[in-house]
Amino acid sequence: APESHALLERRKKSFAKPQKNYYADPPQIERGWREHLFDVNGRAYLDMVNNVTILGHGNPRLAEAVGRQWAMLNTNSRFHYAAVAEFSDRLASLAPEGLDTVFLVNSGSEAVDLALRLAWAHSGHRNILSLLEAYHGWTVASDAVSTSLADNPRALETRPDWVHPVLSPNTYRGKHRGEDATDGYVQAVIDKIAEIENAGGQLGGFIAESVYGNAGGIPLPPGYLQEVYKLVRERGGLCIADEVQVGYGRLGHHFWGFEQQGVVPDIITVAKGMGNGHPLGAVITRREIADSLEKEGYFFSSSGGSPVSCVVGMTVLDIMRDEKLQLNARDTGDHLKARLEALGQRFPIVGAVHGMGLYLGLEFVRDRETLEPATEETSAICDRLLDLGVIMQPTGDHLNVLKIKPPLCLGKESADFFADMLEKVLSDGW
Numbered sequence: 001a002p003e004s005h006a007l008l009e010r011r012k013k014s015f016a017k018p019q020k021n022y023y024a025d026p027p028q029i030e031r032g033w034r035e036h037l038f039d040v041n042g043r044a045y046l047d048m049v050n051n052v053t054i055l056g057h058g059n060p061r062l063a064e065a066v067g068r069q070w071a072m073l074n075t076n077s078r079f080h081y082a083a084v085a086e087f088s089d090r091l092a093s094l095a096p097e098g099l100d101t102v103f104l105v106n107s108g109s110e111a112v113d114l115a116l117r118l119a120w121a122h123s124g125h126r127n128i129l130s131l132l133e134a135y136h137g138w139t140v141a142s143d144a145v146s147t148s149l150a151d152n153p154r155a156l157e158t159r160p161d162w163v164h165p166v167l168s169p170n171t172y173r174g175k176h177r178g179e180d181a182t183d184g185y186v187q188a189v190i191d192k193i194a195e196i197e198n199a200g201g202q203l204g205g206f207i208a209e210s211v212y213g214n215a216g217g218i219p220l221p222p223g224y225l226q227e228v229y230k231l232v233r234e235r236g237g238l239c240i241a242d243e244v245q246v247g248y249g250r251l252g253h254h255f256w257g258f259e260q261q262g263v264v265p266d267i268i269t270v271a272k273g274m275g276n277g278h279p280l281g282a283v284i285t286r287r288e289i290a291d292s293l294e295k296e297g298y299f300f301s302s303s304g305g306s307p308v309s310c311v312v313g314m315t316v317l318d319i320m321r322d323e324k325l326q327l328n329a330r331d332t333g334d335h336l337k338a339r340l341e342a343l344g345q346r347f348p349i350v351g352a353v354h355g356m357g358l359y360l361g362l363e364f365v366r367d368r369e370t371l372e373p374a375t376e377e378t379s380a381i382c383d384r385l386l387d388l389g390v391i392m393q394p395t396g397d398h399l400n401v402l403k404i405k406p407p408l409c410l411g412k413e414s415a416d417f418f419a420d421m422l423e424k425v426l427s428d429g430w
């Protein structure tokens, strides 16, 4: 509509350009309800991509709790109020035993920056291993450990010298596949550590997503994190699990991503879903690691741990529990994955369906042998899906993977609608 286009022009004029909208001609969204968004003309779109609103859009119970808290009190954690103790306790009780201490911040990037500072302070060393193809945030330190070329084509040219990217343990299109993938990728870590040590350095830590989100939801090779955590700890380094995207129930079968690898990290970062769209992030760690930051002074975040943020966090957890959203992520996710795999039997462009729960990636290839990425096709398929009322975006270094990360309240009918629409696009052409 002309008014919507005029608004888009206004946005282009005053809203800085690097903050992109995925679509060239996006619908103007006005309202959200559970897994659906509605544009100004009342047309419904199924939101299959927003990995932040885990409860779904427009949750009245959350809105009511936030409104009540806003009206009563909002301040910062230098003051004494109940919510900060209650929420910290609750977060710590979700983490494995021993990870009993919580910092509250406002975003995933801040959580990752803080986790890195903790690793530096506790180990006394700055060198950090991170995985190629990873994304961990946009602040200076979280961006430094992000090597995803899709997010920043110059990522590898601009690393500070404390960042040591290691071979992406991608079992689908990486260097090592099949039975010996774990050994090959662990060897790459051993080699990288040797490189650091031969240059006279010592390791401070290792950061990774426990299921490889940016590469399209690819599980790490079996046993990979167990081996890598051991190598890192033998050298006094700390192991950071970035659970901003993969954690908090999205995998359905597990609450945390690292459970899938049978490891317990030293530091966990969380954000995104834990606030259902309200800016909220956290670092969960062991007491002595948290305390090591005191060497650098105290830590303070003006809004991290505010009463409103804490009430948001607790209400999100209450609703997740009462609506059994992790269970739904498992059951609806399994159902959806089976439907997508069935499409793979019929359409050769489907290279693989990665992931589990409602953390799925459908990878399009031009050739199943060479795995040539079907990048343009993926973009065209996303545009066709929008015409059919589905919001979807590409992910992965080649932008050839459908990023399937809907709200965890996704109903089976909505999962089927998505699979039906995808089937239609793949049958009719794009």
Ligand code: PMP
Pocket (backbone or CB within 6 Å): 106, 107, 108, 109, 110, 112, 135, 136, 137, 138, 209, 213, 242, 243, 244, 245, 246, 271, 272
């Ligand atoms: N870590 C991971 C794994 C992420 O996916 C993201 C966000 N996409 C971040 C960190 C950064 O979070 P935020 O955008 O809240 O700063």
